[in-house]
Amino acid sequence: MERPTSRRDFLKTAGGVAAGLGLGSVIAVAPARATPAEMQEAIRKVVGSARVTPGRVKLDLPPLIENGNAVPLTVTVESPMTEAQHVRAVHVFTEKNPQPNVVSFHLGPRAGRARVATRMRLADSQNVTAICELSDGSFWSDSAGIVVTLAACLEDGI
Amino acid sequence: MRFVGAVAALAIAASAVAGEIPRADRRSGYEFMSRETRAMQDDDTANPGMLWVLEGGTLWEKKTGAAGRACADCHGDPRASMKGVAARYPAFDAAIGRPISLEQRINRCRIDRQQASALAYESRELLALTAFVARQSRGLPIDVTIDARTHPFLDAGRATFHRRQGQLNLACAQCHDDNWGRQLAGNVIPQAHPTGYPLYRLEWQSLGSLQRRLRNCLVGIRAEPYDYGANELVDLELYLLWRARGMTMDAPAVRP
Amino acid sequence: MASALINVPARAKRGEVIEIKTLISHVMETGFRRTQLGAVIPRDIIRRFVCTYNGTEVFRAELHPAIAANPFIVFSTVAVESGTLVFSWTGDHGFSATETAAISVD
Numbered sequence: 001m002e003r004p005t006s007r008r009d010f011l012k013t014a015g016g017v018a019a020g021l022g023l024g025s026v027i028a029v030a031p032a033r034a035t036p037a038e039m040q041e042a043i044r045k046v047v048g049s050a051r052v053t054p055g056r057v058k059l060d061l062p063p064l065i066e067n068g069n070a071v072p073l074t075v076t077v078e079s080p081m082t083e084a085q086h087v088r089a090v091h092v093f094t095e096k097n098p099q100p101n102v103v104s105f106h107l108g109p110r111a112g113r114a115r116v117a118t119r120m121r122l123a124d125s126q127n128v129t130a131i132c133e134l135s136d137g138s139f140w141s142d143s144a145g146i147v148v149t150l151a152a153c154l155e156d157g158i
Numbered sequence: 159m160r161f162v163g164a165v166a167a168l169a170i171a172a173s174a175v176a177g178e179i180p181r182a183d184r185r186s187g188y189e190f191m192s193r194e195t196r197a198m199q200d201d202d203t204a205n206p207g208m209l210w211v212l213e214g215g216t217l218w219e220k221k222t223g224a225a226g227r228a229c230a231d232c233h234g235d236p237r238a239s240m241k242g243v244a245a246r247y248p249a250f251d252a253a254i255g256r257p258i259s260l261e262q263r264i265n266r267c268r269i270d271r272q273q274a275s276a277l278a279y280e281s282r283e284l285l286a287l288t289a290f291v292a293r294q295s296r297g298l299p300i301d302v303t304i305d306a307r308t309h310p311f312l313d314a315g316r317a318t319f320h321r322r323q324g325q326l327n328l329a330c331a332q333c334h335d336d337n338w339g340r341q342l343a344g345n346v347i348p349q350a351h352p353t354g355y356p357l358y359r360l361e362w363q364s365l366g367s368l369q370r371r372l373r374n375c376l377v378g379i380r381a382e383p384y385d386y387g388a389n390e391l392v393d394l395e396l397y398l399l400w401r402a403r404g405m406t407m408d409a410p411a412v413r414p
Numbered sequence: 415m416a417s418a419l420i421n422v423p424a425r426a427k428r429g430e431v432i433e434i435k436t437l438i439s440h441v442m443e444t445g446f447r448r449t450q451l452g453a454v455i456p457r458d459i460i461r462r463f464v465c466t467y468n469g470t471e472v473f474r475a476e477l478h479p480a481i482a483a484n485p486f487i488v489f490s491t492v493a494v495e496s497g498t499l500v501f502s503w504t505g506d507h508g509f510s511a512t513e514t515a516a517i518s519v520d
Contacts, residue, residue, distance in 0.1 A: 062194045066345050066414035067360035070206075070482040072194050097480050098446045106474040110467070110491055112431030117488035121444070121480050149344030203421035206484040209439040212417045363441070363483035 034100045039093050042100035043131060046091050047139050052131060056140035057090070059130040068122040068148040075130045077114035077140075081107075087114040089133045096126035122148050179335060179349055184405060187348035187413055190339075195360070199412040207289060207358035207410025210282075210365045214290025217283060223274025229287075232271065240294035245301050245407050248396040250308050257311050259392050261288055261367060279386035285365050289356050292409035299406060300353065302399045315397025318390055324381025345414060351402035352395070354411020365410060368395055420501060422515040426493035434465070435488045438503055438511060444479035460485055460505035468497035477505075493519045 043052065060074040077087045086109045092102040105116045114132070122128070125147045132140050188196060202208050218229045218236055233239040248257040251266070258266070264287050265276040277284035304312055319330045333342065334350035341347070355368040362370070369391045373383035384390045421435040438460070445457025457479060465473040472491045485503075496519045502512045 062192060064192065066192055066195060069360045069363050070198070072198070074488075094480060098444070099479060101478040102480040103478060104476040105489065106476075107489075108472070110470070110472040110494075111489065112492035113490045115488075115490060116475075117486075118475075119482040119486045121482050203419055203435045204437065204486055206437065206439075206486070208419055209417050209437065209484060212419060213439075216417075 034095065034097055036095045039095040039100040039129070042093055043091075043129070046104070047131065047133075050137065050139050052139045052141045054141050054143075056134075057130055057132040057142045059092075059128065059142040059144045061128055061144040061146050063145075064147045064149065065122070066149055068124070068150075070119045071122050071146065071148075072117065072119050073128070073130075074115065074117040075105075075132070075142075077132050077134075079114045079134070081109055081112055081114060083109045084135070086135045087111070087132050088135055090114070090116055091131045091133075092120070093129045093131070094120075094122065094126060095129075097121070097123045102128075122146065124148055178401065179338070181404070184351065184402065185349055186351055186353050186405060186408070188354070188408065188411065190346045190348045191412075191414065195412055195414060199354075199408070205358065205410065205412060207356070207365050207412060210286045210289040210356070211293045211410060213282070214286035214288070214293075217287055218290060223268065223272035225271065225273040227272045229267070236290065236294055240291050242295055242298055242301070244292040244295040244409065245298045246303065248392050248399065249303065250305075256389065257308055257392055257396050259369070259387075259395055260291060261369075262387065262392070264288060264291070280367060280370055285356055285367065288367065289365060289410050292356060292407070295407045296409060297406060299404050300399055300402050302396060302403065304400055308396065311393045311396055312400055314390075315393035315395070315400075318394045319397055319401075324376065324379035326379040326381075328379045330375065350398065351405055352398050353402060353405050354408045354413070356409065357411040357413055360412070360414045368398075418501070418503075418511060418513045420513050420515050422499060422517060424516070425518045425520065428493060428495075428519050430493045431490050432493050432517075433488065433490050434499070435486070436463070436501055436513075437484060437486045439484050440503075440505070440509070442477075442479065442481060442483045442485060446479065458506050458509075460503045460509060462504045463487055464502050465489070465491070466500045466502075467491060468495065493517065495519050 056077060058076045060076070062072065065071050073092070075090050075092065077090070079085060079087050081087065087107050089107065090105040093100045094102060102120050103118060107114055127143050127145045129141055129143045134140070188199065198204055221228045221231070244260055247260040247263065249263070250256070251258045251263070261279065261284055264284065268274045269276055322329045330350065333347050338347050338349040352368045356365050358365050359371070369386055372391055372394060376383040418436065418438040423432050426432050440460050441458060442460065443455055443458040445454065447455045449455060459479055459481070460477050463475040463477065463485070464471060473489045475487055477485060496517060499515045499517060500512065501514070502510070504510050
């Protein structure tokens with residue numbers, strides 16, 4: 001898996017900040033973070049030079065989740081799912097996870113309905129973007145913001 | 159649940175004074191969760207805890223130990239033989255003269271009847287078997303037995319629940335009896351009724367036992383956590399289950 | 415533990431769109447977590463999920479570390495004929511798991 005050098009710089013700076021906070025004998029390394037720019041780059045890789053228009057696809061995400069380890073999401077596209085008119089693929093991206101890609105679903109007329117669901121991890125409160133590719137080659141997007149809270153009593157000492 | 163003697167009556171009176179949540183106000187942690195997390199628990203085809211129940215079902219049939227016996231060989235159909243079992247644990251074990259947890263009971267069977275070695279606490283197999291047995295009590299009310307034999311251990315568990323511990327100098331009761339329903343660090347404080355153990359905790363990304371959760375709590379208040387299987391933890395389990403008496407079991411639950 | 419839970423209706427009408435739910439046990443270690451001493455815990459994820467219907471691929475998913483542990487995937491397919499649905503998961507360190515489900519289509 002390729003990691004752009006910019007992320008390494010991210011970690012160095014973040015690590016320095018963490019050490020500065022005096023976190024004692026435990027080596028605290030701040031988690032890796034992608035940027036909205038990296039998310040755009042990941043989207044570019046999938047979409048190529050095509051335009052992405054907001055609409056057609058709907059991303060369902062809870063507005064608030066108690067734990068970022070298992071966030072349910074559903075993506076739906078209104079489509080007849082015929083040979084002539086169907087959804088080819090659905091891609092999901094995040095802007096603040098260590099890595100922007102989440103999942104790519106490949107559908108087709110055999111799907112019958114363009115509706116997929118899964119559970120994802122979210123490192124922090126952020127925006128999630130879903131992009132669908134239609135059989136006519138067009139790309140459509142939807143975004144949703146979500147707040148991720150954290151439990152008070154965690155297992156680790158930190 | 160049978161109460162014997164004046165000591166028991168005194169204990170009941172004491173607990174009523176100590177701020178125990180009245181029966182009518184008792185709510186499962188399920189009710190404090192978001193709609194989405196509840197949906198994860200409600201659907202057996204989406205509940206990750208069911209993966210352990212599935213594995214437990216396989217282990218139930220597997221011959222093991224020097225005796226070459228499977229759980230099924232003695233206990234037959236688990237839906238009948240194990241129904242209500244988890245709802246009664248921790249239960250008194252005459253052999254060692256104190257209550258034992260369901261995990262300890264499973265290990266006792268392994269050692270005594272299957273001539274197999276005990277499974278490590280929080281091991282995949284022990285969690286699977288415990289989840290499988292607990293699943294057979296789903297929908298039944300919690301019904302631990304408190305009598306002359308178990309009362310001293312209930313008292314010890316209650317004392318632990320009310321004792322201030324750790325660097326934060328907090329007692330379980332302060333959050334879970336006095337401040338349930340309020341927010342702590344972004345999440346709602348539940349009443350701490352262990353109706354759904356072993357459960358899939360999103361934080362763990364795995365199924366885990368009640369003792370794992372209790373140790374998490376102790377670490378949370380910066381106290382030295384008791385070892386798995388320690389008498390203090392089993393006594394506390396007994397108290398918590400008694401405190402939740404009558405509530406419906408819903409293992410394997412999902413919690414944040 | 416590679417146990418999996420598949421939820422597929424056993425029967426369906428020809429042309430009916432059926433919903434399939436899959437849940438497989440897998441740690442989905444991201445490769446971004448560290449031990450208390452700072453060592454990186456290596457990545458170990460399921461990367462691909464494929465569903466075939468009497469041999470024809472009807473659904474495919476590429477998973478990244480952001481998919482939650484014990485991956486849960488819900489999708490649909492048209493009940494075209496009776497037969498077998500085969501679900502396969504592949505991932506890091508040679509991980510491979512397969513489950514099948516029979517479907518009867520009227």
